[in-house]
Amino acid sequence: MTGIQEETLRGFAIGLTHVGRVREQNEDTYFVDEQKGVFAVMDGAGGLCDGAMASGLVREALTSLTNPRSGEDLLEQFESRLIVAKDRIERASESADGAPMGTTIAALLTFKRNFACLWAGDSRVYRLRDSRLEQLTTDHTEAQELVDQNVLTVEEARTFARRHVITRAIGSGLDLELELVSGNLRPGDRFLLCSDGLTGHLEDPVIGTFLMNGASRLAAQSLINGALEEGGSDNVTVVIVDIDRQTGAEGTFNR
Numbered sequence: 001m002t003g004i005q006e007e008t009l010r011g012f013a014i015g016l017t018h019v020g021r022v023r024e025q026n027e028d029t030y031f032v033d034e035q036k037g038v039f040a041v042m043d044g045a046g047g048l049c050d051g052a053m054a055s056g057l058v059r060e061a062l063t064s065l066t067n068p069r070s071g072e073d074l075l076e077q078f079e080s081r082l083i084v085a086k087d088r089i090e091r092a093s094e095s096a097d098g099a100p101m102g103t104t105i106a107a108l109l110t111f112k113r114n115f116a117c118l119w120a121g122d123s124r125v126y127r128l129r130d131s132r133l134e135q136l137t138t139d140h141t142e143a144q145e146l147v148d149q150n151v152l153t154v155e156e157a158r159t160f161a162r163r164h165v166i167t168r169a170i171g172s173g174l175d176l177e178l179e180l181v182s183g184n185l186r187p188g189d190r191f192l193l194c195s196d197g198l199t200g201h202l203e204d205p206v207i208g209t210f211l212m213n214g215a216s217r218l219a220a221q222s223l224i225n226g227a228l229e230e231g232g233s234d235n236v237t238v239v240i241v242d243i244d245r246q247t248g249a250e251g252t253f254n255r
Contacts, residue, residue: 009185011110011241013039014216018224020197021232027051027103028195028237031062037110038065038078041123041237043195045102045169054089054103058170061085071111078109078118079178086176093172102171105178106137106193108241115191116182120168124199126207128190133208136181140168164196189243190216194223197236201227216240 013034019026027044029052042058044051061081068074082105093101104121117125122139138144143163146152157163168177190211198207202223210222220238227236 008112009110009187009189009243010034011037011039011108011191011243012216013239013241014220015039015041015237015239016220016224017235017237018228018232020235021228023235025052026235027055028197028235029055029059030193030237030239031059032239033062033065036065036067037074038062038107039109039191039193039239039241040105040107041193041195041239043104043121043123043197043235043237045104045121045166045171050092050096050099050101051103053092054101054171057088057092058082058085058103058105061088068111071109071114071116074109074111075116078107082170082176082178086170089170090172100172102169102174104166104169104195108191108193110185110241110243113185114182115185116180118178118180120170120176120178121166122164122196122199124192124194124196126192126194126204126211128192128208128211129186129188131212133204133211135204138179139166140179141166185243187243191241191243192223193239193241195235195237197232197234198223198227198238200234201230201232201236211240216242 013032015030031040042055044055061084104123106119106123106125109116117136119137125136142165143157143160220240223238
């Protein structure tokens with residue numbers, strides 16, 4: 001008798017980053033490990049000392065991830081690496097006479113037929129499914145808090161003077177608070193992870209149009225070019241993850 005195997009889905013990714021047209025240093029970075037199902041974008045927090053070091057320390061910590069046994073194992077490994085990164089950022093801050101360091105993170109974890117998004121700050125994760133773009137993350141910013149309180153409209157928040165002030169990050173002097181959403185993967189799903197250097201210039205309908213056109217590398221380059229053409233006032237980073245089929249067993253994410 002032939003056994004029935006559960007469909008397993010895997011993400012195939014492309015990542016691109018650009019310093020932009022104004023900044024001299026790129027404080028963004030990204031991490032891609034298709035085999036382990038881990039994808040992340042980090043943006044060194046603007047206004048803090050050496051954001052490039054902070055984002056780089058998170059990326060470095062993620063390189064020690066091992067092949068997960070389950071979705072729960074992957075989640076635990078990921079969170080433990082961020083704890084290690086936070087500790088290293090705090091030690092680096094102390095070596096810099098206590099100057100604060102920090103970074104945002106937006107991450108996508110995939111295991112079998114399921115995914116989890118974890119984030120802190122204003123880097124984002126989007127999903128394009130059946131030609132419909134959905135923002136899976138919610139910005140941790142002062143502007144978003146005011147929108148949630150109906151003090152500002154979404155349109156007003158885009159030009160709010162303190163729109164870049166984040167309320168969560170991985171950094172010195174800050175509690176490590178990650179928000180999480182999870183769900184099921186479908187063949188053909190396309191995820192976008194990006195820093196605010198993209199979303200500060202391109203609105204969601206434009207982002208969706210770029211994502212629907214072409215292979216992942218072409219879409220990623222088009223997004224970068226779009227942000228640069230609109231001014232490129234910040235570092236801009238994108239990771240596109242396309243979901244395809246493999247064979248295996250189903251797994252879930254539990255905290």
